[in-house]
Amino acid sequence: MYAKCGAFQKARQVLDDLPVRDVVTWSSLIAGYTYYGHATEALDCLDQMREEGLSPDPLTYAFVLKACGTTKALDKGKRLHDEIVEKGLHGKDLVLSNCLVDMYAKCGALSAAQEVLEELPERDVVSWSSLISGYAGVGHGEKALHLFEQMQHEGILPTSVTYLSVLKACASIGALDKGKEIHDEIARRGLLVNDVALGSAVVDMYAKCGALPKAQQVLDELPARNIVSWTALIGGYAHQGQGEQALRCFEQMQCEGHSPTAVTLVCVLTACGTIAAVDQGERIHNVIARLGLLETNTLLGNALVGMYVKCGAVAKAQQVLEGLPVQDVVSWNALITGWMQLGEAEQAFKCLDHMQRKGFTPTSVTFLCLLKACGNIGAVDKGEQVHDEIIRQGLLEDDAFLAMAVVEMYAKCGALLKARQVVDELSIEHVVSWNALIAGYAQKGQGEEALDCFASMQAKGILPDAETFVYILKACGTVGLIENAQEYFVTMKSKFGIKPDLEHYSYLLDVFGRAGHLDKAVKVIQKIPFSDNLSAVWSALLDACHKWGDVNVGKWAFEQVRQLDRSDTTVYDIMGKIYAAAGMQHDAENVRSMQRKNSVV
């Protein structure tokens, strides 16, 4: 009774005073500890009962396995598994077997969890849900959805708990269509009526898939909503950069009488950061300080530092960080990012020094940021020091993005030979580091070298991606390789299955535009299969018309673009220049007056 009420001291005292103790006594205490999240104490009790010569029964095992899961005590869990097998309990007691699946899943040993499930003579929705939850929890959404299919194939009906994990899986991989399907199924089964958690998970799924109007609609129509449902929506808006919407929801939520939790406040701070709403952020900061939440919550402290950083108030961020009761490497990284973004590489390195003196070890994120700072200001020496440190820590071996950042740093500093050397010496080759190198050559106008890299990477068996072709086309433009560009544009789809996007069309058009082949540039623009955000492409064509003095194509392009978007004033400027350069002052003046009228409207 005492254990169940969470009165552990009293429960323990009663147990200690008992003249005779048995498995049931101990199990009750262990159950209490486990239930209230005191996993370490639960595991200690197991050792103590063994010292008294008592042997755990299936019930005891169930509780301690749960404790192993919450503390990620995989080794201990494995030993218990062995014991259970030795005692012949495995496969006899489905509840116990499910606890094993769950223990492995929670410890991240997902293949072990799956193995246990597959060996079971019979399994139920809990066995499957445990495994699915494990995969969904670490972001392996595809795998989780696949297991969900398999479960249904065995004729097992999902429960609300299963759906929670499946929705999480959809959210983690942005599987909107699948998520919608699940939502429909849940609604059809009437499960949303009295399950706030499930409703929140649906809101979260839509929000994480970027379908915010739908997320909002679901929240509005929920029979019951709580702080979690609101937080999911606010977090969704914040992540999509829709800070105003997030803050509006935050207001509405409070009007409905829900008090924010630390998690809500983290999301709201993120929202403030996306729209640089430093005043609002400061108000939240005051609320947090008043409630004393920073004492216990590092995440909130980090979010606060991140908010000031994103608002550009980096000095303030530093001040806040220094005053935090608990700091961690994330807040330091946020600060270093802040200085980097302001172009203050010196300050960024000072922070590195500071954090190391405080005993924090820099992570890949720290190095990524410092490399960016060096690249931005061309500090190749500093960059080389960072590179050496990364090698010393052995981080280049398994982090392709860090390798890419090293290459990018050297390339941006103009040390292209060094960049090439790094790529050649990488133990794990990945397309992103080649992309950084090719981009570097393209940026410096060394088109031939860029194409040479492209050949080398393919010779090594690395497949190009969409980004590779962006830089390849750009490289062709810098040296006027028209035929090559056309060929690459065709083969990226035919040979590599990469559908060209707007950026590819823009660079192809630019190749022709730069070379004066305006007829070909026009053909490119006519072939673009999308209609949104085309103004930059039209501007590029007009620029080319200006460069080559082609009034006719210019006039045609000008009319087309005016039908698309009359508010874009830059095209009037260019058209005016084209007329003026051709000596057509009257037409030039006409365009300018159109522009004036337009800006009045």
Add this chain to the structure above:
DNA sequence: TTAGGGTTAG
């Protein structure tokens, strides 16, 4: 006795 919703740095 078994599965469970919202959060930070690039």
